[in-house]
Amino acid sequence: MTDDWQDLVVGARMSVDSEFSDRVRASSLSNSQWGLVMTAVEFDVEDADDPEHARIVADTSQLEHVLPEMQNVDQQQAMGAGGRSEPSENTSGIVGGIKAALGLGSDDDSNEELEAEAVELADEYANALQSHLEKEGRWDEVRRAAAGD
Template structure:
């Protein structure tokens, strides 16, 4: 559904929401590069587009599970001061110390648990993004036309 006409209508809105959502990404466990990968694997759909009271944008994250292992390889280049790029100091995402602890078997949990946690966090964050996108469309008076365009595609 990602190449549908209703999604073409919201390209500008998505760019605006992307900029506004940047601070939320900074606060998350994901780097901007990781977020980009997550968004590439996420498709947005409109549930119940023919019902104005129930219609809402939802994040379809079926494909996110496939990219979770790759998140560890994205944005892990070292930046200034030995801090992994895209990572905040004191972050719970691991970094060099987490890698050392993991190599020593002190990581506290296996990668399956970590992957499940990352997947849940990605699903939650993408739905927050979808909610922000819908709110943006509503506040600009564009939601009804987008919703109606999605309804005609079904």
């Protein structure tokens, strides 16, 4: 698949980023953690040759490389060093950071939970991006570009 299609969705991604910020705030991920997720996730058009089944999917295989930094950001914010710019409605990230700083709980468990939530959000983002493109009447153009047509 070609990456040219990604050039076509830059504006759509900016719109979806703005709309998706409420979903991120409702999660246990901070904006900094979500930023790290987005640096690790790549988006692909699966089945681009098939107009009926083509869809945008999140390739989260590289998330493992940013998980340690996501934990660091979480712990820094929990201890007040990072200073979260927006308060989170969900305090599990703070509690998790405090537990980790005190040596309580398992890093493996918290990494798995963090990764699972990051994957879920990335998948939701991919769906939101495709929905946005469909509403704008641009999905077929993007799909064809991904297929190399």
